[in-house]
Amino acid sequence: MLLESVLAGDRLSLARLITGIENKNDDALSVLEQLFPYTGKAHLIGVTGAPGTGKSSLVNRVANLYRHPPESLSPKRVGIIAVDPTSPFTGGALLGDRIRMRDLTGDTGVFIRSMASRGALGGLATATSQVVQAMDAAGFEVVIIETVGVGQSEIDVARLAHTVMVVEAPGLGDDIQAGKAGILEVADLLVINKADQPGADYAQRALNQMLDMAFSKEMTNNFHHDLKIKTDVNNFWRPPVIKTVATDGSGIGDLFETIQKHLEFLKSSGEWAGREKRRLQSELEHTLQDHLLFRWREHVPKELYEEMLLKLLERQISPLKAVTKLLDYEMSLY
Amino acid sequence: MLLESVLAGDRLSLARLITGIENKNDDALSVLEQLFPYTGKAHLIGVTGAPGTGKSSLVNRVANLYRHPPESLSPKRVGIIAVDPTSPFTGGALLGDRIRMRDLTGDTGVFIRSMASRGALGGLATATSQVVQAMDAAGFEVVIIETVGVGQSEIDVARLAHTVMVVEAPGLGDDIQAGKAGILEVADLLVINKADQPGADYAQRALNQMLDMAFSKEMTNNFHHDLKIKTDVNNFWRPPVIKTVATDGSGIGDLFETIQKHLEFLKSSGEWAGREKRRLQSELEHTLQDHLLFRWREHVPKELYEEMLLKLLERQISPLKAVTKLLDYEMSLY
Numbered sequence: 001m002l003l004e005s006v007l008a009g010d011r012l013s014l015a016r017l018i019t020g021i022e023n024k025n026d027d028a029l030s031v032l033e034q035l036f037p038y039t040g041k042a043h044l045i046g047v048t049g050a051p052g053t054g055k056s057s058l059v060n061r062v063a064n065l066y067r068h069p070p071e072s073l074s075p076k077r078v079g080i081i082a083v084d085p086t087s088p089f090t091g092g093a094l095l096g097d098r099i100r101m102r103d104l105t106g107d108t109g110v111f112i113r114s115m116a117s118r119g120a121l122g123g124l125a126t127a128t129s130q131v132v133q134a135m136d137a138a139g140f141e142v143v144i145i146e147t148v149g150v151g152q153s154e155i156d157v158a159r160l161a162h163t164v165m166v167v168e169a170p171g172l173g174d175d176i177q178a179g180k181a182g183i184l185e186v187a188d189l190l191v192i193n194k195a196d197q198p199g200a201d202y203a204q205r206a207l208n209q210m211l212d213m214a215f216s217k218e219m220t221n222n223f224h225h226d227l228k229i230k231t232d233v234n235n236f237w238r239p240p241v242i243k244t245v246a247t248d249g250s251g252i253g254d255l256f257e258t259i260q261k262h263l264e265f266l267k268s269s270g271e272w273a274g275r276e277k278r279r280l281q282s283e284l285e286h287t288l289q290d291h292l293l294f295r296w297r298e299h300v301p302k303e304l305y306e307e308m309l310l311k312l313l314e315r316q317i318s319p320l321k322a323v324t325k326l327l328d329y330e331m332s333l334y
Numbered sequence: 335m336l337l338e339s340v341l342a343g344d345r346l347s348l349a350r351l352i353t354g355i356e357n358k359n360d361d362a363l364s365v366l367e368q369l370f371p372y373t374g375k376a377h378l379i380g381v382t383g384a385p386g387t388g389k390s391s392l393v394n395r396v397a398n399l400y401r402h403p404p405e406s407l408s409p410k411r412v413g414i415i416a417v418d419p420t421s422p423f424t425g426g427a428l429l430g431d432r433i434r435m436r437d438l439t440g441d442t443g444v445f446i447r448s449m450a451s452r453g454a455l456g457g458l459a460t461a462t463s464q465v466v467q468a469m470d471a472a473g474f475e476v477v478i479i480e481t482v483g484v485g486q487s488e489i490d491v492a493r494l495a496h497t498v499m500v501v502e503a504p505g506l507g508d509d510i511q512a513g514k515a516g517i518l519e520v521a522d523l524l525v526i527n528k529a530d531q532p533g534a535d536y537a538q539r540a541l542n543q544m545l546d547m548a549f550s551k552e553m554t555n556n557f558h559h560d561l562k563i564k565t566d567v568n569n570f571w572r573p574p575v576i577k578t579v580a581t582d583g584s585g586i587g588d589l590f591e592t593i594q595k596h597l598e599f600l601k602s603s604g605e606w607a608g609r610e611k612r613r614l615q616s617e618l619e620h621t622l623q624d625h626l627l628f629r630w631r632e633h634v635p636k637e638l639y640e641e642m643l644l645k646l647l648e649r650q651i652s653p654l655k656a657v658t659k660l661l662d663y664e665m666s667l668y
Contacts, residue, residue: 029654032652032654033652033654033655036649036651036652036653037649037650039649040649050384050385051384171505276647277643277647280643280646280647280653281643283653284642284643284646284653284656284657287653287654287656287657288627288630288657288660288661289623289626289627291657291658291661292623292626292627292630292661293622293623293626295661296622296626308618309611309614309615309618312614312618313610313611313614315370315371315373315374316371317370318366318367318370319370319614319617319618319621320363320366320367320621321367322618322621323618323621323622323625324625326622327622327625327626327629
């Protein structure tokens with residue numbers, strides 16, 4: 001049985017289940033449903049940032065530390081999901097996987113999976129979340145979700161995580177990229193990778209200044225009484241800015257320690273529960289949207305849809321009116 | 335009447351209509367519907383690329399050339415939509431607008447509008463498309479849609495356009511950013527801005543190599559007979575790679591000319607009609623998705639939704655089962 005073998009942590013079964021999830025295979029989705037009660041244990045770490053910041057090497061380093069941690073800690077099993085818009089131009093996903101294999105191959109405590117973001121049309125968050133659940137149920141105690149890019153869908157995927165790490169690199173233009181793309185607000189940890197290159201100190205200062213501005217604003221907006229400040233200070237997390245060089249391993253120990261600290265903060269502050277709720281709510285809504293569209297497609301004949309599209313092209317009907325007609329048709333079926 | 339004054343090109347009325355569209359105001363959406371027959375004339379230009387590439391300055395330069403073109407051409411009215419994830423950290427949108435105002439202010443032939451991408455949850459493409467329609471109906475012959483970032487949502491917005499321009503800058507890391515993020519496939523024009531900086535020639539070569547690979551693959555896949563090659567060569571557009579320096583205006587004339595050539599290609603090859611179809615189909619589907627969710631929300635009581643969410647958190651029920659129960663409830667109403 002696939003269910004039992006995934007729960008037992010069998011890699012081949014997990015791989016098969018994930019393929020099934022990606023293909024929206026009914027059997028796989030039914031197994032996933034039965035696995036759901038066994039999920040909710042893994043620490044989900046989201047890693048995002050612009051291309052060229054060295055995210056993948058950083059993720060490899062962190063995964064390696066989970067496998068071979070400092071003496072006081074026990075090793076953890078690590079799942080890695082690389083959400084990668086596989087481009088026919090560069091074949092980035094494939095190359096990335098090959099480099100990873102070299103570092104982490106042979107270690108059954110690490111499971112790596114690439115997911116293409118193309119063609120998912122909004123379904124990516126759902127699919128990623130389902131793969132996270134599969135790894136979680138299979139006993140991977142840490143699941144790292146890596147996204148390429150700094151757009152809205154990347155923010156959505158990052159929101160799936162308990163701990164969100166935003167990676168910058170010095171010299172990527174005049175601006176701090178994440179700041180401009182509005183991704184900083186979701187960050188729990190900021191990493192300046194390639195910190196041996198010129199501009200690393202400047203980038204660190206710039207990020208800290210942005211954080212100063214954001215947190216002074218938050219303080220003014222939210223806290224009115226001394227008492228409240230005192231109470232909330234215990235539950236307060238300001239994203240640290242950490243410098244690393246993934247290629248030679250500098251700063252990775254620091255980064256690893258900060259991730260552990262954030263995990264402790266999540267548990268002690270009640271944030272863990274809060275994020276679980278947000279995450280499951282977002283998954284519920286995405287699944288709902290997928291199913292609503294699917295149900296509608298089953299009910300409305302292709303000919304009517306094509307007719308509406310043609311009228312739209314000829315400007316005989318507006319998009320709103322076309323949708324109203326299509327929805328009215330569906331309602332008339334009940 | 336708002337309808338007539340927008341059609342007459344009145345700026346204040348257009349601004350009011352767009353605000354109404356953003357707020358999903360019923361009156362505004364009804365006016366938009368009546369405007370729809372007057373749309374479909376504007377040349378839609380999508381501009382995308384990573385933060386720090388100087389997109390906004392480039393857009394300003396191009397807009398200026400449309401207003402003051404070479405002698406053989408007549409000036410065109412230009413609408414600019416900046417889809418900008420307004421970050422509380424940097425206030426990028428606001429600053430950008432102020433810089434723009436300085437260059438283009440007082441020219442009633444230019445209309446600029448920023449749209450925040452946050453919180454739109456999938457509705458951004460729809461809202462942007464509606465604002466495009468409003469500008470189109472108001473007689474803006476060119477509408478430039480600028481997005482910040484290189485993620486999936488940016489690709490979706492770029493797909494709205496007839497002509498898609500992807501902006502790179504040299505020295506943004508080791509990689510060509512757009513290539514890695516899978517955005518090159520949607521490009522009609524590639525621009526290397528800040529071409530006075532080191533690495534511009536390298537970036538141009540790298541982009542051309544990527545294009546070589548992509549187009550040789552396409553040739554092998556699609557063309558089998560000499561005759562077919564001959565026929566299709568007339569309908570063939572290989573994205574040119576243009577070097578510009580937006581700050582001093584170098585290369586902008588070239589870029590402007592290439593945009594005109596692409597417009598001619600679109601019309602002569604039938605691609606214009608093809609893209610119109612894809613665009614309206616995508617809008618139809620996005621509007622449909624919005625309405626399906628809206629209709630569902632109206633029908634299902636909040637209490638049931640909260641109950642399902644709680645059960646989900648306690649792992650008593652899977653997301654799929656929760657959605658099934660919620661959908662079944664809605665069906666039972668009919």
